[in-house]
Amino acid sequence: MEANLPENIIVLDHPLIQHKVGILRNKQTTTKEFRELVSEVAMLIGFEATRDLPLEEVEVETPIAHAKVKQLAGNKLALVPILRAGLGMVEGLLSIAPSARVGHIGLFRDHDTWQPIDYYCKLPEDIQQRDVFLLDPMVATGGSAVAALSTLKKSGAHKIKLLCIIAAREGLMKVINAHPDVDIYCAALDETLNENAYIVPGLGDAGDRIFGTK
Ligand code: PRP
Ligand code: URA
Numbered sequence: 001m002e003a004n005l006p007e008n009i010i011v012l013d014h015p016l017i018q019h020k021v022g023i024l025r026n027k028q029t030t031t032k033e034f035r036e037l038v039s040e041v042a043m044l045i046g047f048e049a050t051r052d053l054p055l056e057e058v059e060v061e062t063p064i065a066h067a068k069v070k071q072l073a074g075n076k077l078a079l080v081p082i083l084r085a086g087l088g089m090v091e092g093l094l095s096i097a098p099s100a101r102v103g104h105i106g107l108f109r110d111h112d113t114w115q116p117i118d119y120y121c122k123l124p125e126d127i128q129q130r131d132v133f134l135l136d137p138m139v140a141t142g143g144s145a146v147a148a149l150s151t152l153k154k155s156g157a158h159k160i161k162l163l164c165i166i167a168a169r170e171g172l173m174k175v176i177n178a179h180p181d182v183d184i185y186c187a188a189l190d191e192t193l194n195e196n197a198y199i200v201p202g203l204g205d206a207g208d209r210i211f212g213t214k
Pocket of ligand 2: 085138140197198199200202203204205206207
């Protein structure tokens with residue numbers, strides 16, 4: 001784990017995650033492989049982000065005897081991808097949380113100002129009762145994540161985790177300052193942004209690489 005970070009920023013150093021992120025960073029990785037890996041890494045991040053889900057004890061009958069077993073205590077989850085690139089993480093999360101509801105927040109960065117422009121929002125109507133995982137592979141300046149978290153909170157969500165794949169340190173700090181109550185899980189922490197506010201070394205434009213649009 002990274003040193004000198006607030007405890008609500010969790011950088012995942014699992015070897016499988018690090019290996020897959022390395023392939024994501026490689027510009028030779030094909031669209032098909034990239035899409036599959038984003039989904040797999042999302043699932044592995046989700047494995048860690050669901051670590052604190054409450055369990056309850058129930059009794060079942062095995063073929064041999066009665067047994068006390070654990071089951072999830074019925075906490076409801078909502079997955080909210082930030083369009084477009086967050087969509088690439090949904091399937092991986094649904095593979096471990098198949099009953100989760102899925103909302104969508106549409107945001108894109110203005111090319112000149114890098115400010116997030118919102119164009120869509122549709123959330124589960126009981127979002128305030130759900131644990132919410134906000135999904136976006138990239139946190140660069142942090143503007144999109146800050147805006148999406150504000151939207152979620154305005155809709156009544158209050159237990160929110162942000163799951164991302166690569167985050168820039170300055171973006172993470174911006175998110176934490178604006179939303180100190182949110183836990184952030186990321187697979188890699190990069191130090192800088194370039195003159196176009198792309199993460200360095202990053203992996204390029206996540207949306208374009210997932211959907212093959214460039
Ligand atoms: C990307 C990415 C984040 C945002 C991060 O989306 O998926 O949402 O940029 O940048 P920020 O931290 O500086 O706000 P983009 O705006 O490129 O939209 P797209 O996914 O539709 O391509
Ligand atoms: N959005 C991306 O997809 N990549 C970056 O590096 C920055 C913003």
